[in-house]
Amino acid sequence: xxxxxxxxxxxxxxxRADQQDDSFSYIVLARNLLDGNGYRSKHWMPGFPLLLxxxxxxxxxxxxVLKLAMITMSLLGVFLSLRLFRTVAPPSAAGPxxxxxxxxxLYFDYAHRVMxxxxxxxxxxxxxxxxxxxxxxxxxKGRLFxxxxxxxxxxxxxxxxxxxxxxxx
Numbered sequence: 001x002x003x004x005x006x007x008x009x010x011x012x013x014x015x016r017a018d019q020q021d022d023s024f025s026y027i028v029l030a031r032n033l034l035d036g037n038g039y040r041s042k043h044w045m046p047g048f049p050l051l052l053x054x055x056x057x058x059x060x061x062x063x064x065v066l067k068l069a070m071i072t073m074s075l076l077g078v079f080l081s082l083r084l085f086r087t088v089a090p091p092s093a094a095g096p097x098x099x100x101x102x103x104x105x106l107y108f109d110y111a112h113r114v115m116x117x118x119x120x121x122x123x124x125x126x127x128x129x130x131x132x133x134x135x136x137x138x139x140x141k142g143r144l145f146x147x148x149x150x151x152x153x154x155x156x157x158x159x160x161x162x163x164x165x166x167x168x169x
Contacts, residue, residue, distance in 0.1 A: 023114040027066075030056050047159030048116040067112045074111035074118045078102045080125035087132045120161040127153030127167055 025041075029049035032040055034057050039046045052066070059065040081101050085094035101107055110117045130149035137143045157164035 019113075019115065026052060026114060026116070027056065027061050031061075044116070045159050045162050047156060047161075048119060051119060051160070052114075063114075066114045070114060070118055071111055073122050074102075074107065077118060077122035077125055080122060080129055084125055084129040084132065087129070087136075116160050120157055120164055123153050123156040123160060124164055124167065127157055129153075 025044070026049050029039065029041055029044065029046070030052035032038060033046075033049060033053050039049070041049075055062075055065055055069055078098050078101055082094055082098035085097045089097060107118075127150055130146045130153055134143055134146035134150055137146050154164075154167045157167055
């Protein structure tokens with residue numbers, strides 16, 4: 001399913017007509033951060049370009065590397081979803097639910113695009129999983145760990161996509 005995105009891996013950007021400049025804009029913003037030119041956008045949150053700085057700083061704007069990172073993030077999102085589904089649904093349903101997510105055409109479509117949707121979903125799933133775990137943790141160390149994970153995942157989700165602010169309540 002999602003792993004088949006590796007068969008579509010190529011060294012050119014995948015752009016839809018309605019988003020043709022987005023991937024390039026994220027890369028330009030990341031390069032600005034790397035070059036010390038600050039963050040020059042009121043349109044996008046800085047989290048995704050900041051995430052890209054590590055990759056671009058080390059490998060340049062290598063589309064294969066960037067797409068592999070996106071595929072990795074999409075697999076992380078599915079894994080975190082599986083963990084979350086195990087806590088909120090019957091255990092026998094968790095695997096099929098995660099499989100549905102992994103095989104959804106839109107999820108597959110974004111799994112190899114240099115866009116913020118997949119990292120946003122992965123960090124949102126991390127935050128939701130942490131929220132569920134902090135409630136059920138019995139020790140103060142467990143609550144502290146999951147509380148930090150909840151705060152980190154929520155902040156990351158909002159910094160990647162502002163629409164994730166819906167996590168705040």
